[in-house]
Amino acid sequence: MRTRLDHVGVNVRDLAAQTAWYTKAFGLTSVFEFHLEGPGLSGIVLAHPHGWRIELLARPGSAPGLRAPDPLTAALTEGYGHFAVTTPELAPVYQALVAHGAGEAVPPGPSPEPGIRMAWVTDPEGNLIELIEKNAE
Secondary structure (H helix, E strand, O other): OOOOOOOEEEEOOOHHHHHHHHHHHHOOEEEEEEEEOOOOEEEEEEEOOOOOEEEEEEOOOOOOOOOOOOHHHHOOOOOOOEEEEEEOOHHHHHHHHHHOOOEEEEEEEEOOOOOOEEEEEEOOOOOEEEEEEOOOO
16 A cells, blocks of 8 residues: 555644745645535645644634644544654754744654654644754654
């Protein structure tokens, strides 16, 4: 079976604000936007120059879900917990995201994976994002 992860979907309260944040913080560009009149669902797919994509979705009447302050607390709830991106230099990416308004969940440090470093931030609505330091392969 040949499969490849296409994108991660994140449900958000404020689509415009979250789109602006992800675009600025990660350097993403819009692939396409959509609106489904029946359910009132709006969304946008954003892409990173290295190929990963994220879909932000908003629907009137939504309610906050998991807003764990860190990955250990998130693991107490079953279901979606976070998405992760890799970088060859963890500290500057972590600092840049915090400068763009990311919340500091777990500062840079060792990962459970041998020889790997990691950090965690939250987007402005509290969604967890893992940052993994790996050299380009």
